[in-house]
Amino acid sequence: MSRFLLIITLILLSFNAFSAERVVILAPAAGDIIHKLGAESKIVGVTKNLEGFPAAAEVGSHLKPNIEIIKSLRPDLIIAGSGKYFTDEIKAAIGVRTYIYDPSNLAEILLALRDLGKEFGKAEVADTVEKSLKTQISGLKKPACRINVFFEVSQIPLMSAGTDSIVSDIVTRAGGYMSVKESKKVFKTGIETVITGKPDIYIYQIGPMNKNPMPPQSRNEYRSLKAEYVRVDETEFSRANTNAFENVRFLNNIFNNHCSNR
Known part of the structure; x- marks a missing residue:
């Protein structure tokens, strides 16, 4: 039994070892999820219109990120928006693992929440947040007329x-x-x-x-x-x-x- 527990502990530690620790957010919409996960301390860079991360450096806008500043922050993960602005050329120039955050509906927001929960080693927190969000839209009353x-x-x-x-x-x-x-x-x-x-x-x-x-x-x-x-x-x-x-x-x-x- 003790050997089994040791193996499980090592597995969990290995997962935590690969969680993101230095993250740059180039998709402003993703900032809210980071706060919900309680992972603010892991954010080292944000776009100029994203508030709520006082310790993070400003890295330009999501339309024109400053590649040199981003590289100087030594991130291990970049959360970017649509590939329309975060092009393959920019991605190659920075050379860091990237998560594309570009949901267009509620189901995709929940998927991104789960994905980022894993990236930050906060899977259990993500699960709790997801249940709370689903509760918010349960029991809605259908309008009696067309709107x-x-x-x-x-x-x-x-x-x-x-x-x-x-x-x-x-x-x-x-x-x-x-x-x-x-x-x-x-x-x-x-x-x-x-x-x-x-x-x-x-x-x-x-x-x-x-x-x-x-x-x-x-x-x-x-x-x-x-x-x-x-x-x-x-x-x-x-x-x-x-x-x-x-x-x-x-x-x-x-x-x-x-x-x-x-």
Whole structure:
């Protein structure tokens, strides 16, 4: 029995030995999961728009990471977003193991949570967090009426969230329907398209992509719309992370209240 326990102990120690210890985050949305895992102390570098890691060095933006700074931090893991920006050339130049974090729905967020839990040696913590997140979206009430939703990513140019975005999955799970559909994460659209879609709920975000929009209810071009307007924080709503689960419940409440007040 003692030999068996010794073998198990050695196996567990070997797993911990390979857990990430010096990590650079180039996918801002992943920062939330790192906090949930309690692995902040292992982060040595972050992008300039990612807060909550005071001990980490700034390594540029997720669009233009500073390769020299990243290499100087001697990371053993990089958490990057879409390969569109973290190209094979950048990957080769840095020469460090990479995890691509680019979920577009809640199921993929949970998968990334499990993956990163293993990477940081926090598998049990990840399991606990996953159960909590699933509880958040259990028992939702289906809206009693159809809710068409338009999501404004930016006012100028007018851009909307597509069906491949986390926003689309949040809206769908909350019981709504995207009023303008395109198989992209974000796409340009027009005022006439918005009006033709007759949204019941018009959601607009405030943040880096939509810094100072005029409230849509005050815009002359939307005078014919009979929509309820909802303002959200871009960093809390449009980043694919654990906040998405809370946002599903948030929108579900709004949708149900809208149906009740019709």
